[in-house]
Amino acid sequence: MITTHGLTKRFGRVLAVDSVDLDVREGDRYGFLGPNGSGKTTTVRMLLGLVYATRGEIEVLGEPIPKHVRDVLPEVGALVENPAAYPHLSARTNLTILDASGPPTDRASRRNRRQRVGEVLEQVGLASIGRRPVKTYSLGMRQRLGIASALLGRPRLLVLDEPTNGLDPQGIREIRELLVGLNRAGTTIFMSSHLLAEVEQLCTRVGVVDRGRLVAQAALTELRGETGRTLVRVGDPAGAVGLLDGRVVGRDGDRLVLAGTTVAEATARLVQARIAVHEAAPERRTLEDVVLGLTSHGSDRVDGDGHRTEQLQP
Numbered sequence: 001m002i003t004t005h006g007l008t009k010r011f012g013r014v015l016a017v018d019s020v021d022l023d024v025r026e027g028d029r030y031g032f033l034g035p036n037g038s039g040k041t042t043t044v045r046m047l048l049g050l051v052y053a054t055r056g057e058i059e060v061l062g063e064p065i066p067k068h069v070r071d072v073l074p075e076v077g078a079l080v081e082n083p084a085a086y087p088h089l090s091a092r093t094n095l096t097i098l099d100a101s102g103p104p105t106d107r108a109s110r111r112n113r114r115q116r117v118g119e120v121l122e123q124v125g126l127a128s129i130g131r132r133p134v135k136t137y138s139l140g141m142r143q144r145l146g147i148a149s150a151l152l153g154r155p156r157l158l159v160l161d162e163p164t165n166g167l168d169p170q171g172i173r174e175i176r177e178l179l180v181g182l183n184r185a186g187t188t189i190f191m192s193s194h195l196l197a198e199v200e201q202l203c204t205r206v207g208v209v210d211r212g213r214l215v216a217q218a219a220l221t222e223l224r225g226e227t228g229r230t231l232v233r234v235g236d237p238a239g240a241v242g243l244l245d246g247r248v249v250g251r252d253g254d255r256l257v258l259a260g261t262t263v264a265e266a267t268a269r270l271v272q273a274r275i276a277v278h279e280a281a282p283e284r285r286t287l288e289d290v291v292l293g294l295t296s297h298g299s300d301r302v303d304g305d306g307h308r309t310e311q312l313q314p
Contacts, residue, residue: 001024001025001026001028001060001061001156001157001188001190002022002023002024002030002047002058002059002060002157002190003022003023003024003057003058003059004020004021004022004047004056004057004058004059005021005056005057006019006020006021006055006056006057007019007020007021007022007043007046007053007056007057007058008020008053008054008055008056009039009042009043009046009051009053009054010054015212016039016042016212017039017042017043017046017053017212018039018211018212018213019056019213020039020043020056020209020212020213020214021214021217022043022207022214022217023217024188024190024205025188025205026188027183027186027188028188028189028190028204028205029179029180029183029188029189029191029202029203029204029205030188030189030190030191030203030204030205030206030207031191031192031193031199031202031203031205031206031207031220032044032190032191032192032193032206032207032209033192033193033196033199033206033207033208033209033287033291034192034208034209034210034291034295035210035295035296038209038210038211038212038295039209039211039212040161040192040209041080041081041161041192043209044078044080044159044161044192045080046058046065047060047065047159047190048065048069048073048076048078048080048159049065049066049069049073050080052066060072060076060157061075061076061156061157074102074103074153075153075155075156075157076155076156076157076158076159077149077150077151077152077153077155077157077158077159078150078158078159078160079146079147079149079150079159079160079161079163080159080161081161081162082146083142083143083145083146083147083149084146085134085142085145085146086134087133087134087135088133088134088135089133089134090130090131090132090133090134091121091126091129091130091131091132091134091137091145091148092117092121092130092131094134094145094149095117095120095121095145095148095149095152096113096114096117098149098152099113099116099117099152099153100113102153116152116154117152118130120148120149120151120152121148123148123151123178124144124145124147124148124151124175124178125144125171125174126141126144126145126148129141138166139165139166140166140167140168140171142166143163143164143165143166143167144167144171144175146163147160147163147175147178151182155187156186156187156188157187157188157190158179158182158187158188158189158190158191159190159191160189160190160191160192161191161192162192162193162194163175163179163191163193164176164193164195164198172195172198176198176201176202179191179202180202189202189203191203196286196287196288196291197287197288199287200220200224200286200287203220204219204220205217205218205219205220206218206219206220206223206287208290208291208294208295209295210294210295210296211296215294215295216290216294220287223285223287223290224284224285224286224287224290225284225285226282226283226284226285227282227283227284227285228259228283229249229257229258229259229282229283230257230258230259230261230262230263230266230280230281230282230283231255231256231257231258231279231280231281231282231283232255232256232258232263232266232267232270232277232279232280233254233255233256233277233278233279233280234254234256234270234275234276234277234278235254235275235276235277235278236275236276237251237253237254237256239273239275240256240270240275241256243269243270243273243275244256244258244261244266244269244270247259247260247261247266254278257283263280263281263282266280267280
């Protein structure tokens with residue numbers, strides 16, 4: 001669905017994207033991660049033909065970009081940075097104007113425009129306020145409207161830059177469920193986000209960028225490898241700590257972290273001692289552990305003398 005080879009972008013002396021090879025496959029829920037200033041949004045803009053690459057190759061839906069961008073974009077829904085809308089018009093009118101500005105497709109014709117506008121407003125939770133002026137909307141509502149605009153054409157590929165920005169926890173969960181549902185129905189998802197816990201719940205594959213370079217790209221389960229320790233949740237934590245004889249290296253309530261023992265060994269000892277085992281599994285690294293281990297700090301960090309620390313390479 002998205003393939004790049006040696007994708008590079010310079011702005012003068014600044015190397016913003018450095019030889020990135022993306023591989024986003026059909027059916028993926030792909031998370032594109034990295035600190036501020038690492039080149040994520042610049043990469044997304046190049047994929048959509050909004051910024052030209054200095055060198056390298058891009059294919060989206062099997063077609064070269066930007067050469068065939070006009071053929072590809074009707075099949076792609078996108079939300080890049082802050083969603084834009086006419087503030088004095090309603091969400092429904094904004095979506096109608098946006099849809100009329102693009103070429104019709106088999107899935108997004110003029111005849112079914114009213115139906116599609118109603119569907120996307122319902123999908124993002126704005127159906128009841130779709131006729132209110134956008135200037136009365138909160139940041140989270142505007143973000144929902146931006147996602148609705150990306151869904152108008154019933155796209156095969158959805159490209160989202162920080163799609164849950166401004167949403168409360170309930171809204172984040174609703175958007176996650178929406179994206180999972182779209183993916184199950186056949187839409188490939190490519191999204192950048194700073195919310196690592198959310199990406200961990202949503203995405204199946206991940207790419208990590210740092211200072212313009214792609215430093216990791218793999219299935220999420222592969223990146224979150226086992227640490228060699230064991231996690232157990234037990235009915236008698238104090239008894240388990242005494243029984244396991246110094247192998248407990250961490251405790252949070254009834255959850256224990258064990259070193260030097262396997263799941264099978266720990267479970268057998270606990271059950272033999274008549275201590276109830278509610279859960280037992282190998283410990284895996286969190287996505288946060290992975291990303292922080294692969295990347296430096298973001299470009300918005302200010303160092304000790306009050307100067308902003310540049311992250312893009314000259």
